[in-house]
Every structure is written in structure tokens, then in C-alpha cells.
Amino acid sequence: MNVDLITQQIVDALGELNQQLPPESRIEASPTALLLAPEGMLDSLGLVNLILLIEERMASELSTVISLTDDRTLAQPQLAFHDVASLAQHILLLVEAGAGRDGAGQ
């Protein structure tokens, strides 16, 4: 597992998320996109959808079960979800620590 693989999953999830968003709320599906950063476009509903899309993609594409809804992440979501790069690093840490393995996705 490396950060590039994870970044690709996030970018793909953003592409899927954009299909559900009105044009003015869409987020650039790229490794440099801002998410909850002050200039970012992600709102609370978008955040929920993005979390689930990434969790599903990590499971289906990389066979890795993670949970992005743990207390620590959700308490300060603007840290992990500041931008695509910070989110990829956060997920990599979860994977390496094995902390995300909670059987998420039912």
C-alpha cells in the first residue's frame, strides 16, 4: 500500500461524488483538490457521501477495510479532510496502524 494508490481511490471517489452534486458544488477530481479547507467546496452532506465512497473503494479496489468515521477523525474532520493529500496521508496511517479494521461496510 502506498499513498499514490490511496490518492487514486480518493480522486475516483470524487469523480463519483460529482455525479450527485450540482455543477456549482463540484470538486475538482484531482490529487491537489481542496476538500474542507477554507477555500474547499465540500459540505457536510458531501463529506458523508465522500467518506462512504472512499471506504467502499478501498474495500473493493484495494481489499482494505478502513473506517473514516472514528471519533478522532470526525471530531476534527477539517484536519484529515483538509485536502486530498492530507486525506491520503490519514488513510495511509490508518492502514499502517491497522486502526481502520473494524469491519466497516457491514
Next chain:
Amino acid sequence: MSDLPVVHGLLISDFNAQNLVGLLDNSPEPPRFAIRHAPFGQVMQALTDPTMDGWQPEPDVLIVWTRPQSVLPGFQRLLENARPGAEPLSAQVDAFSEAVRAASTRARWVLVVTWTLPTYERGLGLIDWKSEQGLARQLASANLRLAENLQALPNVYVLDAARWMALTGAEHAYNPKLWYLGKIAFGARVFQQAAQDIRAAVLAADGKARKLVLLDLDDTLWGGIVGDVGWEGIRLGGHDAIGEAFLDFQSGLKALKNRGILLGIVSKNDEQIALEAIRRHPEMVLRLEDFAAWRVNWDDKAANVRALVIELNLGLQSTVFIDDNPIERSRVRQALPEVLVPEWPEDTLYYRRALQSLTCFDAPTITEEDLERTRLYVTERLRAAAREESQTFDEWLRSLETRVIVEPLAAVNLPRTAQLLNKTNQMNLATRRLTEAELQAWACGQGRGVWTFRVQDRYGDSGLTGIASLQLEGESACIVDFVLSCRVMGRRVEETMLSYLSQAARELGARQLDATYLPTSKNGVCLAFWKERSGFEQLPDGEAFRRSLDLPHATPAGVELVRG
């Protein structure tokens, strides 16, 4: 797609369905939606209170998607294994149905999604279908009652959400995280399936369903090249997985034909050899009488598709082309972009699945005429053959022994009348598009009449193929609708309809008949008829026509007009 008219929608749900709104609004596929989401969680208020936010402007389509535990209090008790309340669940379903019925008068079409439960809800487990309190049993019963309650409402359709869940898979259909964090009841893939069916439903309700499937033969309807191996050597049926798959695919096509979709053949082959296979192979499901027409030759397939569509008096936008060969698919797609050319699986074993997955054949109703459609085209072939043998047009017309049966609009012919009104493009004076309810309401107005025309001849019954309506305005009876199926055009049925309208207008007390032609890109043939054969005077200003009712207006020779 930006030039397509916008379909305004209102979505009423008891959960956050903003994701569905986004998928519908953003889709590059037609129709072009603009959906408003009523505040979620206020379902009954939103359904019954027309002053609530979202009802203005009046929506074209209303989508109602709820969870059973939210709108049926008794269902919540079932989830808790509590004793049933005083009010039976069926009464709660009836109350919900009544709210939908009330709302259905404020939208052209209403789509009600069936109730589902997350797959992890096991209810009473082993006895869930045995006990009257079983969740699965009660859910099925509630959905059935809902469908039965709504069945008689002509503009209300029930969409099967259980299919969306099954296609999505349990893991992706429901995720508790979505509910707890966002009050989103279903996964993204469920909404994608829903959006696809909602698009198909609106296209169907709007009369845009596909009506014709054109098929290749070799390696599409059967395995192998019939020109090389002969009809005895093709793979079809037998104790063979591939042969069985072709047989099953043909059965799927036959099922389409039996619900009114026309089948045709476009194949590069020797016609005699190919048709012999259809006639003689013992396991062939589709026989020649199942096909409305064919083009079997060595010409360009796109040209053949175009010619066949013209022969059948349909539009390219009504047509689906299925061919195993990607080069032929690409050719037809590039030459005729209005034709739907689905990507086709390389593996024969997936043919039936690919066919059944197409949503483009969804229709709002299936009429007797639909069920008879292929036979009507087969008899048309016989009629055309007789035309070639006749010396003159008049001689041919007389030989047909045509009867035109006129009947007033009534409940029994309303579905077919609305269907014909909404799909006829060519011989259509005003091209009004109305739902059954709108048409019925219009016909009830003062000084109005709507009549239907059924055409029969020695070759059979062409069914309800004409509509005409009048609106009395002072001394004038204005012809509002003048619609005739292309199936019977040019056989003096048009003149017979006008003759009848003269009688009807006199009975309404009018002294003259007026008609105003409203042009579209497709009804030029209608203008030609009014100019050249109607017997009406063309007024100097614009494309309006008039005929004094003092003039006699006889039924054309060779046609018998019968009041039904």
C-alpha cells in the same frame, strides 16, 4: 441536450434523497430534469398540502419514496415485535394511498417507489413468512395493497425498489453510516439504479419508448454462419450451453413482441438461405410471422435500417439495433445517431441478460392494439401485395372493403386514445400531448366532443387508429385534434373522419367547421392533406382551413362509416 424541454419534478421522501436529485439533474441522458426536493420527513403534509414548498410551479413528475416504518406506524410496531395496534396496517396503507391519489391530481405523472427494508433486518427469522407478524410477509402484503390501490389511477406508476437493491447487492444497498451521519437511506448505487428507472419511466410516460428492435442473424439470433453451415448446422437449442443461450435470447425477443414491440431483421446474408433457417429449424422460437419486416441482403446495414424504419412508418428514435459485430454497431451508431445501438456482450451466454437490462421499452400502458401490432404489420404486407396487383388506386381501395367505426371517447378506449394522441407525429393537426386524465378532463368541457376511429378491412382490424375532437365556438366548430396513425393513412380514412366531423358539428349546432394547422418538424404530411384532399377552403391568413356545413359532406366511395 440543452435544447430539450425541462421536466420539472418534485421529490417527496422521508429521508435525505439529495443524491438522487443530483443524479437526475446531472445526467447527460434525456430527459433533462430539474428536480425539487421537498423538506424530507414531512411526507403526508407534502402530499396533501398543495401550498407547501415545492408544488409551484406544478411538477411534471412527482416522485414519492418512503420507508415503511416512517409512513406506516404499524410497521414500526412490527419492527419492535410489539403487539399490533388498533388500526390494521392495511388501513394505514389505504390512508397513504389516498394521500398519493390526492397528490396525483397536481402532477402529470406520479412515480411511487415500493417499500423495502435493509437486508440485515431478518424479522422473525425462520417464521418470518409463517407468522402474520412476519416483516417480510407484511412488507409484501403492504406493497401489494399499495399497488392495487393505485392501479386505477392512470398517471400513477409503482417502481420496484427491491430490484434496485438486488442489482446493487446487500453490501452497497444499505449502509447504516449513511443513515446515522446524513439521514441517507440508501447507497449511491441504489440511487443510480433508481435514476435509471425514473428516466425510463418519464420517457415512457411521455410516449418516447422504443417500439422496434432490428436484429442481425448470424451469431446474434443463432450461432454460426448460416450461409456456410446451412440451417441444419446453426447452433440453436439442443444439449449445448451456447445453443440454449440463443434459444433463451429468442424467447426474450418473443416476449417483447408479445407486448407490442416490433421485431425486424437487418442481416448481411442470402435472403433465401436465411429465411429458410427461420422457417425450417425445428427449435427456432421466432418465426417469420413474428417479424414485421426484414432486409436481408449484402447492402450497407445503416441504409437497410433506415429503409426498414421508413417502410414500417416509424422513426429512427423508436428503433433499437442489435448486432454481435462491433463494426456494424459502430457503423449504424455513426450513421444513425437517433437509433439506440446497445453495446453487446461478446459472450453469447449474456445475450438474454443484456436484452432484459434494456429500459427503453418501458411503456405506460399495454393496449389490445399493442398486443396485435405485429399481426397488423403482417396484414399490411398482404395489403401492399394486393395494391401491386390492382389496376388502379380506386380499384384497390374498393377491394379493401374498409369500415371506419366511430365511437365517442369512453373509459374503455381512453388508454389507447391517449397513447395514440401522444405518439402520433405525422398526421397530427395540433400535436397536443395530454395524459389520460388531462384528455378526459378536456373532453368533459362545455361544447366539446372527442371521437375515436377504428379501421377494419378484409385483411383484419387495424384497431383504434384515429382521433378527432371538436370545440364549439359560436357558430363555428373548431377541429382541435385530427390524428391518424400512419398505419391507415392514405386509405380515405382521413376524408371519412372529416365527413363524420361535419355530422357531429351540425349536431352541436355549428354552421361551419374550422381547423388550424400547427406545424412541427414532423407533421408536414398533415398540412399536405388539408391543402390537397380535405375539401376545406384554405383561409388567406396563415394555415387555417374552413368548410361551410351547408355543403353536403359525403363519406368517400368505397368506405363504410359505422357509428359504434
